[in-house]
Amino acid sequence: MLKFIIRRVLVAIPLLLGISLMTFALIQLTPGNFFDALKLDPRISPATIAHYEKLYSLDKPLIVQYFSWLKNLLKGDFGYSFYYSCPVGQILQGRLFNTFVLSLSSLLFTWMIAIPLGIVMAVYRNRFIDKFLSFISFLCLSVPSFFLAILLLYAVSIVGGLPLGGMQSVNAQAMGFWAKFADLLAHLMIPTIVISIGTMAGLQRIMRSNFLEVLGQQYILAARAKGLSENKVLFKHALRNAINPMITILGYHFSELLSGAALVEIICNWPGIGSLMLTAVRSKDVYLVMASMLMGGILLLLGNLLADIMLAWADPRIRYE
Numbered sequence: 001m002l003k004f005i006i007r008r009v010l011v012a013i014p015l016l017l018g019i020s021l022m023t024f025a026l027i028q029l030t031p032g033n034f035f036d037a038l039k040l041d042p043r044i045s046p047a048t049i050a051h052y053e054k055l056y057s058l059d060k061p062l063i064v065q066y067f068s069w070l071k072n073l074l075k076g077d078f079g080y081s082f083y084y085s086c087p088v089g090q091i092l093q094g095r096l097f098n099t100f101v102l103s104l105s106s107l108l109f110t111w112m113i114a115i116p117l118g119i120v121m122a123v124y125r126n127r128f129i130d131k132f133l134s135f136i137s138f139l140c141l142s143v144p145s146f147f148l149a150i151l152l153l154y155a156v157s158i159v160g161g162l163p164l165g166g167m168q169s170v171n172a173q174a175m176g177f178w179a180k181f182a183d184l185l186a187h188l189m190i191p192t193i194v195i196s197i198g199t200m201a202g203l204q205r206i207m208r209s210n211f212l213e214v215l216g217q218q219y220i221l222a223a224r225a226k227g228l229s230e231n232k233v234l235f236k237h238a239l240r241n242a243i244n245p246m247i248t249i250l251g252y253h254f255s256e257l258l259s260g261a262a263l264v265e266i267i268c269n270w271p272g273i274g275s276l277m278l279t280a281v282r283s284k285d286v287y288l289v290m291a292s293m294l295m296g297g298i299l300l301l302l303g304n305l306l307a308d309i310m311l312a313w314a315d316p317r318i319r320y321e
Contacts (some may be wrong), residue, residue, distance in 0.1 A: 001312065005305065012301045017070075019297040023290050024066050027281075033058070034082045034284045056080060069287065079287025083279065088291045091276065096295060098167060099265070099272035105188050106195040114200045115246070118207025123234065125212060137201035149194040149267045156190065163187050165269030191268045206249070210242040217241075250307050 035053065038044050053059045056079075057068045069079055078088035121130045156162045163169065169183050214220065215238055223233045262274025269275075273292055280288035 001309070005309075008301075008305050008308075012298075015301065016294060016297050020070070020073075020290055020294050021066065023293040024062075024069075024286070027284070027286050027289050028062055030284070032284060034286070036284075052082075069290065078291040081280075081285055081288045083283040083285040083288065088288050091288065092273070092291055092295060095271065095273045095276045098270065099274065101184075102188065102191055102195070102265070102270060102272060105192045106199075109192050110196040110200045110203065111250075113196075114203035115207055115243075117200075118204040119211055119234070119239070121204065121208040122211035122215065125208075130208075133204070137205055140197045140201035143198070145194050145198060146263050146267055148197060149190070149264055152190050152194065153268070162189055167271055187270075191264050191270055194264050194268070203246070203249070207242070207246060210245055211238060214238045214242040247310050248307055250303075250310070 035049050035058070038049055039046070050059075057065050060068070072079065076089075078092065080086075081088050081091055084091055117133055121133050124130050153164055157164060163186055165187075167184070167187050168180070169175075169187075172180055172183055175183060220233060220238055223237050224230075228237075262272075262277060264270070265272040265274035266278060273295070277289070277292045279285075280292060
């Protein structure tokens with residue numbers, strides 16, 4: 001397993017370099033740069049703009065700019081954000097944590113509900129509960145997440161009971177630990193539900209299909225013939241094999257949550273990397289855009305690696321030689 005992890009890390013390095021190079025090329029292909037807006041401001045002298053361009057090697061050819069950024073990256077320097085006037089690392093530190101909190105909340109909420117519902121649908125297949133849950137899942141899959149977010153925010157604005165946006169209340173600093181935690185949970189509810197609802201519907205359909213396939217295997221028939229209880233057959237023998245394909249999906253799901261949360265973050269005013277990325281692209285803040293994309297790529301590769309490790313841990317038949 002250690003050799004497998006080292007090999008995957010070595011393979012990830014050229015992939016991350018490719019992501020950074022492609023991001024840099026795409027952002028440079030668009031017309032203009034961040035300093036074009038500053039040149040229109042009469043309060044900022046051309047000498048000041050020229051100083052910053054020289055300081056960050058923006059007056060040199062593009063390939064030199066890229067390798068200059070790459071050299072600084074190896075030293076742990078992600079560059080400087082011109083829009084926020086501070087190092088990119090400081091901005092990403094807080095925003096990545098906020099997005100991680102939202103994604104983790106959505107991940108736990110989705111899987112804790114989707115897996116049991118998928119099992120229930122498989123056990124009671126073609127009955128009323130199976131047809132009812134199938135109808136609900138298809139309905140949830142057909143509703144766009146941004147539209148659902150707008151509907152929930154509108155409903156909460158009328159009914160009340162939940163905050164309409166943000167990550168914490170205005171007086172959060174004066175609260176105790178548990179009061180802050182309860183306040184965070186209240187702010188998490190709407191964006192978590194919005195992000196989870198579509199994925200939950202898809203996962204419960206996949207779990208239903210996997211579980212039905214496993215229940216049709218001969219070893220399940222043999223277990224029942226031996227007189228084992230139905231609960232032991234379902235949860236000890238069937239579930240362990242039906243859950244394996246879901247573990248593989250988990251790695252992709254985690255990275256999809258980080259990218260899929262972007263639009264919901266903007267609508268719900270959640271201070272995460274999604275709204276940060278939008279601001280960075282609109283302002284042509286090149287180093288902030290590159291660092292954000294690089295973090296997304298790292299999380300994608302890390303999620304897939306963790307899924308492979310969990311799969312080998314859950315299924316003794318799988319070994320990465």
